[in-house]
Amino acid sequence: MNVSETSVKWILWIVLTTIAGIWLGYSMLSDSADKTIFMPGALSPGHHQLAEACDACHADAFGGGEVLQQSCVDCHGQDRVKPFDSHPAKKFKDPRNAELLESIDALKCVSCHTEHRVEITVKDGVTQPDDFCIHCHKDVADERPSHEGMGFDTCKDSGCHNFHNNRALYTDFLIKHLDEPPTMKEVVLPAKEYLSVIDEVVEYPRERYPLVSLEEKDIDAAERFDIKPEVKKDWLETAHSKSGVNCTACHVTKDAEGGENWDDHPEHTACASCHSVEVERFTEGKHGMRLKQGLSPMTPGKAMLPMKEDASHEMLTCSSCHGAHRFDVITAAVESCLACHDDDHSLAYQQSPHYELWQKEVSGEAEAGSGVSCASCHMPRISYDVSEWSSRIIVDHNQSANLSPNTKMVRSSCLHCHGLAFTLEALTDENMIKNNFTGKPAKHIKTMDLAGKENQRRLKSAAEDEDASMFGF
Amino acid sequence: MKNMKHKLKRNLMIGTAVTTIAAATVVSAQVSDATVSVKAMADALHLVMDSDRSVYTKKIVNRLVKKEKVIKASEHFEDEKALVLPAQMFRFGSELAAKRAEKLDDVNFSYTLQSLWPINKQNAPKTEAEKAGLKYVAENKGKNYYTTEKLGGVNYFTAVYADTGVAPVCVSCHNEHPDTPKKDFKIGDVMGGVVIRIPVED
Numbered sequence: 001m002n003v004s005e006t007s008v009k010w011i012l013w014i015v016l017t018t019i020a021g022i023w024l025g026y027s028m029l030s031d032s033a034d035k036t037i038f039m040p041g042a043l044s045p046g047h048h049q050l051a052e053a054c055d056a057c058h059a060d061a062f063g064g065g066e067v068l069q070q071s072c073v074d075c076h077g078q079d080r081v082k083p084f085d086s087h088p089a090k091k092f093k094d095p096r097n098a099e100l101l102e103s104i105d106a107l108k109c110v111s112c113h114t115e116h117r118v119e120i121t122v123k124d125g126v127t128q129p130d131d132f133c134i135h136c137h138k139d140v141a142d143e144r145p146s147h148e149g150m151g152f153d154t155c156k157d158s159g160c161h162n163f164h165n166n167r168a169l170y171t172d173f174l175i176k177h178l179d180e181p182p183t184m185k186e187v188v189l190p191a192k193e194y195l196s197v198i199d200e201v202v203e204y205p206r207e208r209y210p211l212v213s214l215e216e217k218d219i220d221a222a223e224r225f226d227i228k229p230e231v232k233k234d235w236l237e238t239a240h241s242k243s244g245v246n247c248t249a250c251h252v253t254k255d256a257e258g259g260e261n262w263d264d265h266p267e268h269t270a271c272a273s274c275h276s277v278e279v280e281r282f283t284e285g286k287h288g289m290r291l292k293q294g295l296s297p298m299t300p301g302k303a304m305l306p307m308k309e310d311a312s313h314e315m316l317t318c319s320s321c322h323g324a325h326r327f328d329v330i331t332a333a334v335e336s337c338l339a340c341h342d343d344d345h346s347l348a349y350q351q352s353p354h355y356e357l358w359q360k361e362v363s364g365e366a367e368a369g370s371g372v373s374c375a376s377c378h379m380p381r382i383s384y385d386v387s388e389w390s391s392r393i394i395v396d397h398n399q400s401a402n403l404s405p406n407t408k409m410v411r412s413s414c415l416h417c418h419g420l421a422f423t424l425e426a427l428t429d430e431n432m433i434k435n436n437f438t439g440k441p442a443k444h445i446k447t448m449d450l451a452g453k454e455n456q457r458r459l460k461s462a463a464e465d466e467d468a469s470m471f472g473f
Numbered sequence: 474m475k476n477m478k479h480k481l482k483r484n485l486m487i488g489t490a491v492t493t494i495a496a497a498t499v500v501s502a503q504v505s506d507a508t509v510s511v512k513a514m515a516d517a518l519h520l521v522m523d524s525d526r527s528v529y530t531k532k533i534v535n536r537l538v539k540k541e542k543v544i545k546a547s548e549h550f551e552d553e554k555a556l557v558l559p560a561q562m563f564r565f566g567s568e569l570a571a572k573r574a575e576k577l578d579d580v581n582f583s584y585t586l587q588s589l590w591p592i593n594k595q596n597a598p599k600t601e602a603e604k605a606g607l608k609y610v611a612e613n614k615g616k617n618y619y620t621t622e623k624l625g626g627v628n629y630f631t632a633v634y635a636d637t638g639v640a641p642v643c644v645s646c647h648n649e650h651p652d653t654p655k656k657d658f659k660i661g662d663v664m665g666g667v668v669i670r671i672p673v674e675d
Contacts (some may be wrong), residue, residue: 172548368623457651465649
């Protein structure tokens with residue numbers, strides 16, 4: 001039987017189409033299959049780690065824009081409220097602002113942060129042209145004559161405004177910080193307070209592990225474990241043994257039936273039983289965001305920033321920076337960072353005045369809180385609302401929340417030691433960022449000059465009012 | 474005979490049950506069908522807002538700031554560790570109400586505090602109804618202003634109520650604020666207005 005060429009082509013076409021259909025269907029429906037084949041364009045630097053987790057954003061196959069919007073809010077909603085968002089959604093839900101939405105739909109995150117469009121994505125994941133402020137603020141000079149003649153592209157990222165967080169820049173705040181020296185006389189960073197507020201930490205397992213100092217004889221790991229001397233030493237010399245945190249506190253985990261199992265390598269979930277806020281923040285930043293989505297831990301090899309080659313396969317969990325058993329926060333604050341990060345700013349740190357201060361603190365030559373480590377600025381100690389009703393000082397393990405735009409760092413980090421004028425100028429000077437803030441800023445930022453002028457106007461106006469009332473006008 | 478008695482008893486029970494269910498249905502229908510006019514709803518909302526606002530201004534801000542002098546009130550209440558200003562307390566309440574109303578199918582309204590002499594320029598009237606309403610309540614003391622308007626394709630019943638400077642702190646703070654466009658308010662002056670909006674069908 002002769003089969004015509006056309007028939008062969010048909011058969012081939014059907015077979016190939018069926019294979020492709022099965023493969024695509026399997027990729028689409030299987031939880032474990034690679035779905036990147038369906039991606040319409042590369043992800044922005046903010047989300048690139050999540051390429052394997054489409055459902056992190058596309059949470060429901062049958063929803064529209066509201067599903068995506070909810071996904072944005074689920075991860076970033078908190079940043080839109082705290083510390084202060086000058087363009088919160090609630091402002092645009094007011095019917096009197098309905099006409100503003102015709103220019104830019106500020107109720108939807110994707111109006112300015114469209115994903116899968118790297119070709120038009122600029123800093124901070126923005127996909128709007130530079131002139132977006134002008135849609136609503138073209139008459140700014142009527143209200144603020146000092147802004148007369150300023151170009152549409154000078155609003156943001158020049159030591160002045162940013163859309164979501166203007167906290168460092170409101171006029172009264174600038175006036176309060178006029179005439180400050182570049183570096184203050186007394187400089188001390190906020191101190192730790194976990195131990196003093198531990199009573200308020202609801203999840204703390206205080207009944208099983210009371211706050212008492214433990215010794216070698218108290219070790220509760222089964223005898224079959226031959227504990228290495230250095231592990232014992234690390235534990236005995238550090239905070240966990242001194243606060244009643246025994247071996248089983250971290251190494252014993254509960255399974256679904258409530259049975260207890262020994263775990264040789266506890267994950268971040270074990271740390272969360274006492275340090276839940278720190279772990280939660282860690283999984284919201286770039287170090288831990290993959291864990292939040294159930295993916296394998298982040299590795300430096302996957303990063304977009306320059307990283308050390310020999311650290312490429314290091315899995316980022318709590319112990320990769322803190323080390324197990326010793327949990328040394330001094331190592332975690334500098335050495336752990338520099339073991340991976342290999343960009344100019346990181347490489348210049350050990351030649352910077354900040355590092356000099358850090359060495360003095362670590363050696364005991366200077367008081368606690370006077371040194372500046374990587375973590376002092378990038379994982380600062382901040383007052384954080386741990387619940388709706390209480391706040392405490394935490395080390396913010398979401399370093400991404402305090403990074404870009406870098407004016408986010410003004411209050412949480414820089415102002416503890418530096419004047420506002422110097423801070424704004426240093427943060428806008430690319431060279432200073434590169435050399436890790438060695439030397440002086442080269443550029444002058446007008447922000448504080450404008451605040452100074454406004455202050456003069458206010459003083460003059462108040463003096464005139466006083467004269468008027470003295471003479472009974 | 475016994476059987477008849479039993480039947481009667483059963484019928485009576487059924488009758489009572491039916492009547493009770495019917496009565497309950499009528500009552501619940503009356504409750505869910507009972508309506509108030511949009512104007513009465515706006516007036517009632519305003520009465521609650523204005524009362525809470527007066528209590529906060531008098532019993533918290535004026536008492537602690539002016540009488541007992543133990544704390545400041547500041548628009549930068551977080552930075553200054555101070556009380557929130559009465560106008561901010563009003564706005565925060567308005568924003569929370571809007572957020573909570575989103576989850577309730579049959580509750581839909583919004584309200585703002587505005588002024589012809591606003592310290593924060595965003596609180597100046599924007600729509601024609603707001604402009605006319607704020608002017609009307611300032612010029613006609615004791616009277617409210619009611620109208621309808623269309624915003625973003627939705628029709629609204631819009632009511633404007635005068636907001637009067639009741640305490641010395643209201644007047645002194647507004648007169649002395651660096652951004653104020655008016656420096657000669659006196660106690661009892663209309664300083665602004667509350668605008669309440671309720672969406673209505675065409």
